[in-house]
Amino acid sequence: MKKLYRIIGVILLATALAGCQQDNAATQEFAATDITGGPWGGNFQLVDHNGQLRTIADFEGKAVVVFFGYTNCPDVCPTTMAKLASVMEQLGSDAERVQVLMVTLDPKRDTPEILKKYAPAFHPSFLGLRGNEQQTESTAKEFKTLRTLQSPDENGSYTVDHSGGTYAYDPHGRLRLYINDQHSVETIAKDIRALLKT
Amino acid sequence: MKRIAFSMLMLYSASSVYAASVHGQHGSAASAQNQDKTAQSANTSQDKASNSKTLTVSGCWIRSLPKPVPSAAYFVIKNSGTNDAELTSLAMSEFDEVSLHQTTNHGGQSKMVMAHNTLIPVAGELKFKPGSYHAMLEKPNQALTIGSQVKAEFAFDSGEIVTATCDVKPPNTVSE
Numbered sequence: 001m002k003k004l005y006r007i008i009g010v011i012l013l014a015t016a017l018a019g020c021q022q023d024n025a026a027t028q029e030f031a032a033t034d035i036t037g038g039p040w041g042g043n044f045q046l047v048d049h050n051g052q053l054r055t056i057a058d059f060e061g062k063a064v065v066v067f068f069g070y071t072n073c074p075d076v077c078p079t080t081m082a083k084l085a086s087v088m089e090q091l092g093s094d095a096e097r098v099q100v101l102m103v104t105l106d107p108k109r110d111t112p113e114i115l116k117k118y119a120p121a122f123h124p125s126f127l128g129l130r131g132n133e134q135q136t137e138s139t140a141k142e143f144k145t146l147r148t149l150q151s152p153d154e155n156g157s158y159t160v161d162h163s164g165g166t167y168a169y170d171p172h173g174r175l176r177l178y179i180n181d182q183h184s185v186e187t188i189a190k191d192i193r194a195l196l197k198t
Numbered sequence: 199m200k201r202i203a204f205s206m207l208m209l210y211s212a213s214s215v216y217a218a219s220v221h222g223q224h225g226s227a228a229s230a231q232n233q234d235k236t237a238q239s240a241n242t243s244q245d246k247a248s249n250s251k252t253l254t255v256s257g258c259w260i261r262s263l264p265k266p267v268p269s270a271a272y273f274v275i276k277n278s279g280t281n282d283a284e285l286t287s288l289a290m291s292e293f294d295e296v297s298l299h300q301t302t303n304h305g306g307q308s309k310m311v312m313a314h315n316t317l318i319p320v321a322g323e324l325k326f327k328p329g330s331y332h333a334m335l336e337k338p339n340q341a342l343t344i345g346s347q348v349k350a351e352f353a354f355d356s357g358e359i360v361t362a363t364c365d366v367k368p369p370n371t372v373s374e
Contacts, residue, residue, distance in 0.1 A: 071263075074270040074335070075301055075310060078261055078369060079328040085370035117264035121369040157336075159310070181329070185372065 028194060031187045032168070032179040041143045041167060041175040046103060046129040049116040054101075054129060056173045062099045063195045064169040065179075068145045070106035070160050071118045076181070078122075080166065083185055085123040090189040095125070097171065097196055103129045105147050105160050107136050143167060170195045250358035252279030253318070258350060258364035260335065261371055262342050271296075271333040271350065271364055272326045272373065277318040284355040285316040285324070290364070292348055294337035301329050328373050342366045 028034070035041070044066075048054050056064060065084060069077035081102065088095040102119050104110035107130050110118075115128030131139060140147040140162075148161040168177040168191070176195060179188055258273035271290070277283050288296050298313035313331055318324045326332050342348065347363040354360070 071267045073310075074268045075299065075332045076329060078263060078270070082261070082370045082372050086372045114264075114267065118267055121264050123370065 028198065030177055030191045030194060032177040032183060032191050034176065035167075035178050036174065036176050038175065044103070044129070044139050044142065046131045046135060046139060047112070048101075049112050049119060049128040049130070051112065054127070056169060059099045059169070060173060061171050062097050063171055063192050064173075065098065065100045065192070066103060066143070066167045066169070067100070068103050068105055068140065068143065068147075068162055070104050070162075071110050071114055072106060072157075072159065076164060080164070080181060081119075081122040081126070083188070084166070085126070086185045087188045087192065088123050088125070090185055091192065094193060094196055098192060100126045101129050102126060103131075103136075103139060105136060105140060105145070105162050106149075107131060107133060168192065168195060170198045172198070250279075250354070250360050253277055253283055253352075253354060253358060253360050255350075255352055255360050255362035258362050259367050259371070259373075260342065260348060260364050261369060262344050262366050263369055265338045265341050268334055268336040269338070270328075271335055272328060273333075273350075273362070273364070274323055274325050275318050275352070275360075276323045277320060280320060281356070282320055283318045283358070285318065285352060286355050287353045288333050289351045289353070290335065290348055292338060292340055292342060293335040294339055295334075296336070297334050298331070299334050300331045344368050 043056050045053065045055050065087075067077075067080055067084065069080065071077070084100050088098065088100070091098060100123065102115070104115060110128070110130060112128075112130060115130055119126040119128035130136075137147065144163075146161065146163045150158050150161065152158040164181045166179045167175060168179060170176045176198075177191060179191070183191075254276045256274050256276070258271060260271045261269050263269040271288070275283075275285060285298065288298065290296055298316060299310055300313045301310045316324060316331070324331065344366055346366045348366060350362050350364050352360040352362065
């Protein structure tokens with residue numbers, strides 16, 4: 001009988017904790033747009049710049065920040081990457097529990113070699129992620145990221161129209177935030193610290 | 199459910215699109231001045247006008263990115279003359295292609311296009327800064343050393359030339 005009570009107790013506790021966790025996820029206040037519970041952006045399957053296949057499960061225990069861009073984007077993309085690097089500095093030792101991922105929207109030009117030079121140039125921990133054309137397109141769709149390859153000019157040079165902003169997962173692998181480009185380093189750092197506590 | 203729908207709406211409205219530009223050309227659309235009055239803190243270069251006595255370029259810096267990735271240059275042009283001036287081109291020997299671009303933002307949507315109006319009014323200034331006007335530096339022909347300086351030649355419609363030096367800064371430089 002005692003055993004039965006213990007089992008019931010454990011079940012009740014687990015249910016209560018699960019409820020708390022869900023409530024935390026639902027009621028947390030963020031400066032960024034809270035997209036918790038959306039039926040999209042649940043995962044990705046792309047290869048990092050070291051050749052390792054990556055999914056969100058690889059970063060269990062870390063807040064994961066995902067940015068979609070490409071290296072031939074000279075202004076907004078590096079500006080966002082620099083801002084995220086600054087967020088890492090601001091986070092101090094908490095940065096060890098944060099992983100920034102840059103997903104290229106231009107896999108044709110952004111070879112693993114280029115991504116390997118580009119992403120860590122902003123912060124040594126940053127990883128560049130890449131898929132083939134089909135994987136890139138489906139990942140962009142999964143994250144509601146606009147992506148349009150423009151026609152090449154006479155030199156074969158082209159640009160890629162794309163959405164700005166970044167996404168953030170909490171350490172449990174749940175997509176939680178959409179952070180637009182207007183948020184300051186301080187605001188982003190504060191939101192990420194809050195995510196790390198969930 | 200309501201929150202998810204709201205988030206999706208926010209996401210849509212906040213999404214921005216960066217579009218390609220035609221390189222090295224200028225149009226004559228809306229004035230750029232209003233978008234470029236905010237402060238920028240990257241004024242570390244000590245540049246003065248050379249050939250022109252009334253146009254000055256200051257705070258020029260380049261975000262150093264690994265070759266062959268294109269990078270961008272940012273600066274402030276001031277006009278103390280009696281005539282409006284228009285920047286027509288920029289040249290740096292370290293890059294085979296340099297073009298003038300701008301990022302615009304309308305209702306949360308950003309777009310990168312060719313620089314439409316690079317007018318520097320009398321007693322005014324034009325700021326090239328991240329997320330706004332910028333010089334796109336393509337086809338680097340050498341690797342730049344962070345902390346070094348690069349010479350840049352700014353050409354104006356009046357035929358005046360201003361030579362300035364640009365500081366080469368790390369990739370993670372944040373300009374407020």
